[in-house]
Each structure stands twice: as C-alpha cells, then as structure tokens.
Amino acid sequence: MSNAFQPVVAGSACATDAPAPATPRNVPLAGGDANPSAAALQRQFGDAVAGTSVVRGETNVVVANARLLDVVRWLHDDPSQRYEYLSDVTAVEFRDPEQPIEVVWHLRSLAYRQFLRLKVELPRGAELTVPSIWTVYASADWMERECYDMFGITFAGHPDLRRILMWEDYREGFPLRKDFPLRGRFSRSEQLRQALAANPEARYSMEELSVADAFADLPTEMRRRLRAGEKAGE
C-alpha cells in the first residue's frame, strides 16, 4: 500500500514565507494595492500593456491582442512571477453596443499567492480572434472551446476548436451574445421538433467513426447518411 502517503500537512501552496493571508475586508471599489506583476509587465512589455487598474482589490491588466501569448508565457515561465495556474478563460459582452467585447483570463500564482486578471479588448466590427494559450496551459483547452461556443471568439492556434456545450452542428449562433434572444431563435414548437428529429446515432464525429474500421461495422443506412455528409438531427 502507499506507505509514502502523508495524509496531512498544515501548509499551503505558497513557496515563500510570506505572512499568512487574511480575508479581505472593506474592499474599495477602485484603488488599493496593485498586484506587483502589473508593474513588472509594464516594464517588460511596455506598449503591449494598454492599461492597468485595480477594481475591488483585483488587478486588471489590458494587453494588446498580438502580444497576449508572449505575456502569458512570460508570466508562466518567469521565476519571479510563476503564474502556473489558469483559473478561468471567459469573455464579457456589455449591453452598450459601443463597448468592446472583452476576453478575460484569470491567472493565479500559487507560489506568490497572487491573482491577476488579463484582458484583451476586441473592438466591435473587428474580427473576434485572440491567440490560444493552450500551448502554455493544457487547462485552456475546454475553457477556450466553451468561450468559442458561447461567444464565437476564435482562439487562433487551438488544436480542436469546436463546440462543446452545444452540439456540433448548432447553427443558431452564439448563445451568450447580447443579440441572442433568451429563448433562442426558434419557437418552442420548432425547437421541440428539431430535438425529436435529431438522430443521436449520427452524433459521432467523422473522426471518431473513422477509428478502427468502426465505420465499416455501421448499419448500411447509417453509413449512407454519414457519407452524404449528414450529421445530427437534419
């Protein structure tokens, strides 16, 4: 059995002997101590950092789209930063149609107990493309897929950017965009009809079906449909 197992430690992931953190109290709306990484980023990347701010105790850094991957890689690799944990990738679309869409990355440095929010602003009318950080964080895989699925933001360099929560041939658009109605684009009866007409067998991707000659074992009818390019529910 696992003799080496040490079930209990009283420590934490922090590598330095910094004082124990405390629950934040009376966090101001703006201002306060900025994360030192923001200033370091400005020194390191100069113009690529479009602005920094502190909102509710959390440091926002707005980064130029073209340099994002460099910034993230530096934050991950540099021994003075060590942002080894990617908490979240998401996007924000504001109700004001003039405001740009923001893509947001939440990074954590466990070794230095820091939290940093990176943002890239995508102006309206421009192409919704940001670099994928999958090469730095494997966890970005599904989070970027979800962000693409919900907002239609393309993560350039992602190895397998396809829908994840909605089905692959969902064509109504991107549900979390503000121009998408809450109830969907079709009537309830039409949505029900589509769901009932869906053919769940056909929901293997062609890549999966090509595995291991499984394609040859499928029923003739299904093979014919898949050859004709049919996917689910049409």
Add this chain to the structure above:
Amino acid sequence: MPTTKRTVEVDLSTSGLDAQGRPVRVPLVTDDRGNVVPMEAPDALEPDLAGEHMLINIGPQHPATHGVLRLVLELDGETVVRCVPHIGYLHCGFEKIGEYRTYNQIIPWTDREDYLNSPGNNVAFALGAERLFGIEITERCKVLRVIAMELSRVMSHLVWWGTTCIDIGAFTPFLWLFEERERIYELFDMWIGARLTTSLTRVGGMGADIPDGWMDKLTGFVRSFPKTIDEAERMLSKNAVWVGRTIGLGVMSADEALNYGLSGPMLRASGVAYDVRRDFPYLDYETYDFDVPVGTSGDVYDRYLVRVEELRQSVRILEQAIRRLPDGPVNVDDHRVVLPPKHKATSDMESMIHHFKQVMEGPRPPIGECYVAVESPKGEKGYYMVSDGTPKPVRWRIRPPSFVNLSAIPKMVEGHLLSDVIAINASIDIVMGEIDR
C-alpha cells in the same frame, strides 16, 4: 420417443488452468475413462485481432458516468487508446438566464448547478455579490456560512464516496454513508425548509437564522459522524479489491495537475497543497485550525484518502464554528439590499419604499467586476460577476471545477483498462449540472 437430456459431467475441482497457469479456453469434458480433459476443438485459427481497434460508447445514459457524460473510447483489446468526452446534454444556459435576473433571483439557480453542494454555491454566490456591492456581512452570518459550507462539503463528499463504492463494487459503505448524508439534509430542512435546493443565502445575509434546537442537532451530528467515517474507511482502505482497483490509476504528477488546471482534492492528491481556504481565504477561514491533506502519487487511491481526510477536517472546522457562533443579527442593517421585516414594510413609509424598490427593481451594485473563488468540494469554484450599474449583472460566469477537472480525463484514462475508466471517472467527482450549466 422421450428425449433424454444428456449432461457432461465436469470435475468441479479442476482449477480451469493449464500447466502454464493460463486459463483453459476450451470447455472441459469427461472422456471414456472418466478423466476430465479439454474438449477437442476443431483446428480453426483465431482471427488475428492485433492492431484492430474498437469504438466503444459509454453514456450518456449510463449510471457509472455519474450523470449525462458520454465518453467515446477507442479500445485496443481492453486498453483505452483514446478517449473523446462529449458533454452538454444538461446545458441549461444558467449564465444567460443570470443576465436577466437580479442578484437575489440568481441564488436559486446556483442551487441547481452543482446540486450536491447547493448551500456552498449559495454562500459562494452571495460572497461574490457582496464584494460587488461592497457589503461587509455580520460576524454571526460569517460563522453560519462556514457551517453551511462545511456541511455542504461533507454532503458532497459522502455522495462521492458512496457512489464510488458502488462503481468499484462495494455496496455496504454506500448505505452507511447515505444515512449520514440524510442527517445533514434533515439539518438543512430544519434550517431553511428545503433539502436539496436550499437557496440558503441572500445578498447581505441569510434567508433565515437557525431555529431553536438546531445547534444541538448539529452537535449530535458532529459527535457521531466521525465514527461512520472510521467504519467506512475500515471497510475500504485496506480492502484488497478496493486497493487493487484504485492504486496506480489515473496518475497525474504535480506539474501535470497544475497545468491541466485541476483543483480541489484532485490537485491535492497530486501533491500541490493548494486550498482556496488557505491561500486566498474568505469568511475568516484563516482563523480556523484545520489541515490541508495532500497526497503523493496522484492516483485514484490518493484522491480517496484526501477526500476522507477532508471529511475529518470539515468536522474539526464545524466543531470550532459551533463553539464560536456569536449572537447578533444575521443580516446587514442596510435595507437598500436586505428586505426590511414585513411588519415594518406595512407600517413604516421608508421601509415600504425599500421593500418596493427591492422587489420591483432589485438593488443596484456600482459599476465594477469581481472574481470570488471558494473551495467547493470539487475544487476552486469561482463566480465572476460584471456589473454595469443596473440591477442585473452584465455577465455572471461560473468557473466550474468539475468542468476543468473532467477536461483531463483523456489524459488520465489513456493506457488503462476499460473497467478502470469507471474508477477514474468516479475519482474526478463530477456533477454534470455544474459541467453543462
């Protein structure tokens, strides 16, 4: 002519193994002299299956996938070569709906996302909304929320433990553990009137203070519960079947676990002592005395040990919280965010206006954003909220720990046997309600 049934007598004492110790693959029959011999098989070559891969579909309607998870596995014999997970069967668009609801109206939705941890989600959401509003909650509320969070962790871990027992083939501990879980549900039933979908918190306080006699019941639970942990652990920790089916499966090294974004017991089993309660504390967790269990090998067995130890630590935190629960108000004294008492709303003009404004419009936070993470039983659960000054959030993002943990399943199952996929999947402790949202 009556047909007579002919039976072949087989010596039951044969081991079924040949001289090399391999299982005999042909049926045994009795020959003329009464000896048990393998039946003579015709000379047919077995098909050469080496290199032939098979496609196996598990789920979405399969009890061992813990919900509507679908895994498409490419198998070489019984070994998994590739795993492609498909999710989204339970997608309800919680985040979209949240953009059309005021903050207090979102709280019932948080019940339904990670439905084994409803009180914990309620507390986490309320903490996020309070950060956004700039509210400091009362001391009594903090301690009550700690109690709710730890009870909720115990509840969720018990479901994980029980269902994993079933997956791996142990039935008895399942019943013992679910009995304890039932006692926690009764506690929440007494407190807030609901068992599963608690909606325990409000922005700025709680939905209700604890009723009379509740603390005694909780104390009784805290006293007797560790005995059940010991009993169930005694059934499993040194059980040959349990150990054989968990050790060395789905190993993630510390670096891999960090890079794949694992959190909670999954990450700690791999040796990274990251616990949000310890590293980014909330609700004064830094003042409680508890340990963060950490594994060494990052396999299914270590995840099990870490979760069991977390149950014990939760009991420790509960004991401390029971001792320190102060008297005083539960809700903040600000009727712009917390509803005034009903009798005042019907007798006092100002209270009535507050009541009306809150019910009809909802409280308005200032323009801003915040990301508040808590240590849910599954890992780092974060709520990212963006406000544009209206009563409804522009964006309410759930950072689902199970979603990120599950994204590592292809990495974990590849090279293992098909039957081990079930054990590895169970060790992730997924809740599809949270993954699909």
